[in-house]
Amino acid sequence: MPDQPNILFIVSDQMxxxxxxxxxxxxxxxxxxxxxxxxxxRFDTAYTPFPLCAPGRACIMTGRHASEIGAWDNGALLAADQPTFAHY
Structure with missing residues (x-):
């Protein structure tokens, strides 16, 4: 058995x-x-950290606020040096 669990994180848009x-x-x-x-x-009650798709997902993946990672709009790129849950 692996030391870390396998997690499949699925996010749907406008569902x-x-x-x-x-x-x-x-x-x-x-x-x-x-x-x-x-x-x-199944999460029956959930809240987004930001009201736009890409910044909200970046916040979820990094565990940081949009102001900390500079994700203010859907065109913002997540810096390569930002650790995400995928790194663990």
Whole structure:
């Protein structure tokens, strides 16, 4: 068994949870998302550290605020010297 767990971090863009079968939608069929929700960890309440996609993801990956990493818009690049959870 490896010393560190394997973690698959999935982020979807502009998805409404209520429009998936995992959250009880009667028509929309999302069998793969349903299985991920049933067998993985499902966060029913979550908050973003920044209201734009790329900076929010950079904050999540680094554990730092946007002001610390200079991620103010979707065009901002994450500096190569910024450690992320992928480094551990």
């Amino acid at each position: 409404v949870a209520a429009l998936t079968g995992a959250y009880g939608h009667p028509v929309v069929q999302t069998p793969h998302l349903n299985r991920l929700a049933a067998e993985g960890v």
